[in-house]
Amino acid sequence: MTAAPSAVAGLRWRPITAGDVPEWHRLVQAIEAVDDPAERYTEEDLHDELLDGSWKDPARDSTLGVDDDGVPRAFGHVQVLPGDVRTIRAFCWGGVHPRWRGRGIGRELLSWQERLGREKIAAAGSTGPGRVLVHVDDGLAATQRLLDRAGFRRLRVYLELTRPLDDDVAPAPLREGLRLVPYEPALSERMRLAHNEAFADHWGSEPRDRENWERQSVGGRYFRPGWSFAVLDGEDVVGYSLTSAYEQDWAAQGYSAGWTDLLGVRRPWRREGVASALLAATMRALQADGIERADLGVDVENPNRALDLYTALGYRESRRSFAYGKDV
Missing domain, CATH: 3.40.630.30 (Gcn5-related N-acetyltransferase (GNAT))
Structure with a gap:
């Protein structure tokens, strides 16, 4: 020890x-x-x-x-x-x-x-x-x-983004054959596997095992199923979003928010509007519950140009943080 x-x-x-x-x-x-x-x-x-x-x-x-x-x-x-x-x-x-x-x-x-x-x-x-x-x-x-x-070396820069929900958010269309569905527990394992595949090419990401996923993602006390969605191709989960309510942060930040913890799209279904559809559905669900903003985080060097997508949807930087590391 x-x-x-x-x-x-x-x-x-x-x-x-x-x-x-x-x-x-x-x-x-x-x-x-x-x-x-x-x-x-x-x-x-x-x-x-x-x-x-x-x-x-x-x-x-x-x-x-x-x-x-x-x-x-x-x-x-x-x-x-x-x-x-x-x-x-x-x-x-x-x-x-x-x-x-x-x-x-x-x-x-x-x-x-x-x-x-x-x-x-x-x-x-x-x-x-x-x-x-x-x-x-x-x-x-x-x-x-x-x-x-x-x-230690500064390895990564992360941005926190916020998007006010004081305007109408239109649903984002999906191509024929894809359908957006709300989260339900029966989707959990397929979403975990989709997450592990979608994030295999992301810096610093590692596979999530079932216990970790169930305890810290879909089983966490802050997770909100009503603000979380999946996109299916047949019965395959091809994209997913998991959003939480961290109410203890709201007073310090000055507004209520839904925080999208995880958003991913498997590689064969990228560039088909899946992420946009998931985020639009999340924002509409937040609006329906009277939440003031939609928040999320992004790696500045995300290989899939996620920052460009979020900016196009109205998200703007609110804070930033850094990952420092030492290889051993």
Whole structure:
């Protein structure tokens, strides 16, 4: 097991437990109040990050830095998702209370995350390469400098896009033989397989196994079946969109929104208006429920020119973030 971070700034380190979630959440809220991230966490989210999934082991994968009074002041978490085959990815997430920054805690925490990430990648037993990854919101210059000094490289730029829903959205036509249908659980497995095929040519994407898909996509608490759709050719799922309601983010962003988590079209059916039809259906469903905007994210270097499509449909950039990585 990877050794805990060194004792810096008077913090003692131990794994995060389920009983820590309320105080851990208060720490995360203090960090969010200063850093203004795109994504806000509830206590339930933190519980799931720690425990929801057979691949998770908080005693191994997490660390919590507490002060002399036992109050959490910093945390770290490392996760390798099941199903990675092309590149084994170790996702690192963590933070330091704003009043405890500038004492070397972040540097020590990142070092611990990299060591654990390397161990988890090696333990995966794959012959493929490994990569330790950290996601950083734009504007967090100190975090970006920390990553630069630690030898991480900026690998990707991601945009968050928003589209106001104060005008009429017309349905987008599909060619004969294709039909748009609302999500239903009977489509879930076919959609998972379609997703794995559609994203096989996307940077940083790996196949989703059934447990991960059912827990974190169509089974997640934020998933909204009524805002999600598939396009069928016969009984084949050729395109799909999954949209969620992250209501805890609405106050900070100043509007209600449906966030399209996943949108994909299998290669033989691209350039046939499938993605446009899915997004139009999503926007119309959001409008019907009184939601103010449709939001989604995109890799600037998406090989299928997704950004051009979204821009043509009225989406505009609202924020950006970066993927930093180190190949191991």
